[in-house]
Amino acid sequence: MLPTTERALLRRLAGEQAESRAPSLIAAVVRGDQVLWSEARGRVDGERPTVDTQYRIGSITKSFVAVLVMRLRDEGRLDLNDPLDKHVPGTSLGHLTIAQLLSHTGGITSESPGAWWERAEGADWAALSNSLSAGALRHRAGARFHYSNVGYGVLGEVVARLRGMGWYDALRAEVLEPLGMHRTTPQPVAPHALGWAVHPYADVLLGEPTPDSGAMAPAGQLWSTVTDLARWTRLLAGDTGEVLHPDTVAEMREPAHVDDGDAWTAGYGLGLQAFRDSGRRLSGHGGSMPGFLASVVTDPRTTTGALTLANSTIGVAVMTLAMDLLKLVDEHEPALPDEWLPMADPDPALLALTGPWFWGPMPYALHLLPDGWLNLRPANGTGRASRFRPEPDGTWTGLDGYYAGETLRVHRNPDGTPNHLDLATFIFARTPYDPAAPIPGGVDDQGWRGGVR
Structure with missing residues (x-):
């Protein structure tokens, strides 16, 4: 990166470490498959931390568990609408769906009953399950976002039962090893930072405990490094390394619920936090455990991401820092658009589908994408737009926008030329209300005419 960019990033990092009195703080910026920048302030065992120094990442663990659940969904082992009882019977939460657990919309209490779980040795699944009486439900399922560490303890058991x-x-075999993330572990492995609490009125430290959380471990157990989290940041931006399909990660990024009303700036998807900042849609996750704070955030549009790790219980604005680092990089060295290249060997039958189509009197344009995908969008750029993935039966499935999950069918004339599109019962014709297309309700036999009669 340019020296001026690196200086701006270092200045922001150094200011955060000094003002928040972080024992150590390390950050990195990722774009595409490269770590563009990484710096550290403070000390671990008397030395500056490095990209190989482990920190506890707290609730970022939830995103890893969510990826395991989505892999099971993509394999057909579960459905996101399945009730918990189908896979882990016998709990007081059996009516909640897998999707509600992933998105914190099940209404479950935020913390497990009993001792403060982050600072106490965790019990096994049987003990956690037995502690979850009917009182564990704080809200009607689906009514609101209510962050629940317990819900991810439950999802960890879902993974264990099905795998x-x-x-x-399962995480090590299916995700960490394929991605080369060998320094992401449930217990610290040297070199690693110690967790500290910083006295509120004096520059002194108190060591924090790091117990094994038992059945609650899927909510916040993992330790990781800058190097490993840089690879994780790439996955969240879409470079999934075949661990998940990029469309599945995109599905995880979409907010299922938001925190702050109509002009939302923060929400939660399927195991990932969603943010809107300075006109950008960002995704990632923050984490905290006694003695540690962490964040990962990425802009999938530019594949630029940032991550921060600190060994302090409170006070370090790690997510704000990560977003500021992203903003500085965008200002100083914005990402270049992908180079345009012509499509190789387009299918003539698909080329014949491109161009104008009309939903009633409204013009749309159908564009051909690589691999036989289609993009249908209003000609004026405003309205319902979706991309469509080809299916083996000759139809296409909507991936986003209003038509996500809906089926697009092409109906042809006897000579094979396209006559009309049928999209979730809506008819798109080559001309406005084309009388040659089967428009429900028919087409006025007087046709288009001027004036009102």
């Missing part, structure tokens, strides 16, 4: 192994064993 026949512990959630971390």
